[in-house]
Amino acid sequence: MSTMTKTTAAGTESAWVATSVPPRFPKLKGAVHADVCIVGAGIAGLTTAYLLAQKGLRPAVVDGGEVGRGETGHTTAHLVTALDHRYFELLRHHGEEGIRLIAASHGAAIDQIEEIVKREKISCGFERCDGYLCSSTEDGPKIIEKEDKAAQLAGVSVRRLTRAPLAAFGETPCLQFKAQGKFHPLQYLRGLAAAIKRAGGQIFVRSRIQDVHGGADAYVESQDGAKIHAKHILVAANTPMNDMVTMHTKQAPYRTYALGFRLADSEYFDDLYWDTDEPFHYVRCQWLPKAKDESNGRRREALLIVGGEDHKTGQAETSEEDCFARLEAWTREHFPQAAAVHYSWSGQIFETLDMLGFAGRNPGDDDNVYLITGDCGVGMTNSTLGAMLVRDLITGATNPWTSLYDPARKPLSGAWTYTKENVNVAMQYLDWLTSGDVDDVEKIGRHQGAVVRRGLHKLAVYRDEHGKLHEMSAKCPHLSCVVGWNDAEKSWDCPCHGSRFDPQGKLLCGPAISDLKPAEQPAKEN
Numbered sequence: 132m133s134t135m136t137k138t139t140a141a142g143t144e145s146a147w148v149a150t151s152v153p154p155r156f157p158k159l160k161g162a163v164h165a166d167v168c169i170v171g172a173g174i175a176g177l178t179t180a181y182l183l184a185q186k187g188l189r190p191a192v193v194d195g196g197e198v199g200r201g202e203t204g205h206t207t208a209h210l211v212t213a214l215d216h217r218y219f220e221l222l223r224h225h226g227e228e229g230i231r232l233i234a235a236s237h238g239a240a241i242d243q244i245e246e247i248v249k250r251e252k253i254s255c256g257f258e259r260c261d262g263y264l265c266s267s268t269e270d271g272p273k274i275i276e277k278e279d280k281a282a283q284l285a286g287v288s289v290r291r292l293t294r295a296p297l298a299a300f301g302e303t304p305c306l307q308f309k310a311q312g313k314f315h316p317l318q319y320l321r322g323l324a325a326a327i328k329r330a331g332g333q334i335f336v337r338s339r340i341q342d343v344h345g346g347a348d349a350y351v352e353s354q355d356g357a358k359i360h361a362k363h364i365l366v367a368a369n370t371p372m373n374d375m376v377t378m379h380t381k382q383a384p385y386r387t388y389a390l391g392f393r394l395a396d397s398e399y400f401d402d403l404y405w406d407t408d409e410p411f412h413y414v415r416c417q418w419l420p421k422a423k424d425e426s427n428g429r430r431r432e433a434l435l436i437v438g439g440e441d442h443k444t445g446q447a448e449t450s451e452e453d454c455f456a457r458l459e460a461w462t463r464e465h466f467p468q469a470a471a472v473h474y475s476w477s478g479q480i481f482e483t484l485d486m487l488g489f490a491g492r493n494p495g496d497d498d499n500v501y502l503i504t505g506d507c508g509v510g511m512t513n514s515t516l517g518a519m520l521v522r523d524l525i526t527g528a529t530n531p532w533t534s535l536y537d538p539a540r541k542p543l544s545g546a547w548t549y550t551k552e553n554v555n556v557a558m559q560y561l562d563w564l565t566s567g568d569v570d571d572v573e574k575i576g577r578h579q580g581a582v583v584r585r586g587l588h589k590l591a592v593y594r595d596e597h598g599k600l601h602e603m604s605a606k607c608p609h610l611s612c613v614v615g616w617n618d619a620e621k622s623w624d625c626p627c628h629g630s631r632f633d634p635q636g637k638l639l640c641g642p643a644i645s646d647l648k649p650a651e652q653p654a655k656e657n
Contacts, residue, residue, distance in 0.1 A: 145476035152316040153197040159338035165191035171367035175514035182331035195339035207476035210312030215508035216486035218281035218507035234285040240515035253322030260638035262311040265300040342374035347499025372641035384444040384629025393476030412439040445626030451619035490517030494539035580616035602650035603636040609643040
């Protein structure tokens with residue numbers, strides 16, 4: 132029998148969000164002047180601000196929500212050189228020199244995080260550990276063999292084993308990656324934010340940016356009309372909200388799921404694990420601070436974190452709730468010692484055409500506008516190495532990764548992926564020709580949403596806990612795709628470019644920069 136935690140009207144909550152308090156910063160008001168303005172207070176934005184402040188520059192960070200409450204708060208926080216995309220795949224796209232630089236850059240990112248943790252004395256549970264890629268499919272042993280050769284070619288410290296140390300993965304071959312890492316990402320950001328403030332940087336929250344202007348008079352402007360004027364601007368908001376099309380044809384949004392299971396202290400294990408399933412599963416443990424009302428004299432609890440079930444945003448085969456159910460079933464099979472599900476959450480990753488992130492100058496924009504995006508499932512290290520690269524571009528330092536991660540690159544090796552992903556986007560517009568999810572709003576239950584056709588229009592309709600209906604246009608304000616209801620996260624998700632909105636149409640994340648428009652006709656109440 133499932134012990135799955137049921138989602139509520141508010142959706143789900145990650146282990147990181149539940150066990151941390153966001154630092155308090157003001158809302159952006161009036162006009163602010165800085166050397167560098169950074170849009171996005173996640174790991175990419177705050178790391179860049181910290182590194183620039185260490186160079187004597189004055190950064191100003193602005194976010195539409197709170198510090199770390201975007202995708203950084205919805206990761207599983209693996210710090211790896213064992214990337215989601217295998218080195219033998221990356222070899223086809225980037226060649227031998229390319230994969231050496233890729234491995235070196237992600238390794239440098241882990242080193243940078245460790246250095247910051249030590250220098251700033253950040254209590255975030257940072258640990259070095261090993262990682263294991265485990266064979267779990269018929270072709271798994273061949274994958275292990277190919278990845279071993281490619282990883283060694285890339286300069287990664289690996290060792291092939293006949294079986295994984297963890298019994299859950301059985302008597303199958305695996306590949307050991309040395310010197311990986313893990314931490315509590317929001318405790319890390321809290322420490323970063325404090326260090327930025329001490330260094331004279333500024334952070335503003337609850338201030339959504341709607342305009343980005345580069346050039347000699349560079350500035351960003353919030354929806355309230357407040358501005359930050361700066362010499363340089365970085366957009367580090369998971370996906371660029373200052374580009375309508377350019378970068379969105381080069382990357383595609385995917386949802387990935389995670390569950391946190393309470394675990395007996397004696398069952399805790401240190402290392403990271405991944406399998407060769409498609410989509411693959413990723414597993415680790417973390418010590419978390421216990422809530423005061425649950426402490427019983429204990430200061431921490433062991434948590435088993437399991438992730439997987441990735442799919443394109445807004446395009447789950449059945450429903451998002453089913454993704455959580457399948458993930459729990461897999462965990463129960465492999466980790467029968469796991470207790471009740473205590474946390475459940477989902478995050479958004481962006482897969483690029485050539486399996487590598489983007490960091491550098493924004494193509495088609497002024498030279499003083501930069502971006503970090505395209506995490507490819509390794510957002511913690513991709514964000515950190517992106518911050519290191521942007522720091523060097525702004526300060527004029529040489530960086531060997533510049534051309535590798537250049538957002539303007541046009542990889543010929545990704546032509547098929549480009550065609551496939553953009554045909555998929557084009558197919559989503561056919562939703563305008565179909566009927567709605569239901570033919571009558573009376574069929575929508577409490578805490579639920581559905582797309583309803585009304586004449587030539589499609590409406591996103593949500594019924595709240597009081598029975599009141601909230602009707603909005605189902606047209607995503609970014610590029611007019613029809614949004615769909617996410618029954619697990621209680622959100623409206625755009626299947627084209629990944630914009631997401633809360634049940635009543637308020638923007639959660641871009642590339643859209645505005646809410647869903649209200650419907651013209653009033654809703655019925657129940």
